[in-house]
Amino acid sequence: MLELKTPREVAAMDVTGTFIAELLDDLEHRAEPGVNLLELEDRARQLIAQRGATSCYWDYAPSFGRGPFRNVICLSVNDAVLHGLPHDYVLQDGDLLSMDIAVSIDGWVADCARSIIVGDPRPEDARLIAATEKALTAGIAAALPGNRLGDVSAAIGAVAAEYGYPVNTEFGGHGLGRTMHEDPHVSNTGRAGRGLTLRPGLTLALEPWFAAGxxxxxxxxDGWTIRSADGSRTSHSEHTIAITDGAPLVLTRREQVAASAP
Structure with a gap:
């Protein structure tokens, strides 16, 4: 069941999204060789508590996990890409780190993921991250009123094909708002012109993730951390967006959205 949000509700989600962007900025600056993943988890907990936000991950217990999840952020390294369980691991020079977090503020959720290279990058890792970021940008650009959900999925999948990366369809984007996961599911590949018609007020988390091989x-x-089956490196990029009468709003950037109507 789809729930379309009012402009004020979208603005409330944007408050959450802005906080998440700032939190990920903080962690990205701290993610250096020699830093333990548990230090990043502790810092995320500290920032969430200071803001009076609520983690959407704590006690999360879906059918695919070995739950409940007892952390506030997913930290996935190198060939790990999704649901990485923070653990006692010291980051090394050249590690590819994916950070994924969802929180709620005043009852409204936003979700965002970012992949970075710790220390000196390998060219092939930089290319992989660039692919997921470009795919995310393409998916956002296709999220126009009157377009279909398949247009978004096709745009993401076309970038994967351009870079030569295969696409897994078991996990993808999703609706969100009052809760972290709402309808619809957003595949990272699909056929243009198919699926749900996009309407203003629909809020989605788009999250292309690719493994190199x-x-x-x-x-x-641990029952949570998902890795590429061949051990190849992985990348994950995600933004929360809102469909409008025009261009989509990206709520997990640092710019605030003004509430113009009830």
Whole structure:
């Protein structure tokens, strides 16, 4: 069941999104060789508490996880791409780190992910991150009123094909608002002109994620961390957006959205 948000509700989600962007900026600056993943988890907890926000991950227990999840951020390194369980690991020079977080402020959720290179980058890792970021930009550009959900998925998938990366369809984007996961599911590849018609007030988390060499995944023994089945590097980029009468609003950037109507 789809819930369309009013401009004021979108503006409330943007407050959450702006906080998440600032939190990820903080963690990105701290993610250096020698830093433990648990230090980044602790810093995320500190910032969430200071803001009076609520983690959407704490006690999250979906069917695919070995829950409940008892952390506030997913931290995935190198061949890990989704749901990375923060653990006692010291970041090394050249690690590819994906950070994914969702929080709620005053009852409104935003969700965002960012992949970065710790220390000196490898060219192939920089290319992989650039691909997910470009795919995210393409998906956002296709999120126009009157377009179909398949147009968004096709735009994301076209960038993956351009770079030569396979696409896994088990996990993708999703609706969100009062809760972290709402309808609809947004695949990272699809056929243009198919699916739900996009309407103003629909809020979505778009999240292309690619592995360099495969679309197959495996789970760590922790029951959460998802890795590429062939051990190839991975990248994950995500923004929360709102469909409007014109261009989509990106709510997990630092710019605030004005509330112009009830």
């Amino acid at each position: 495969t679309d197959e995944i495996v789970y760590d023994p």
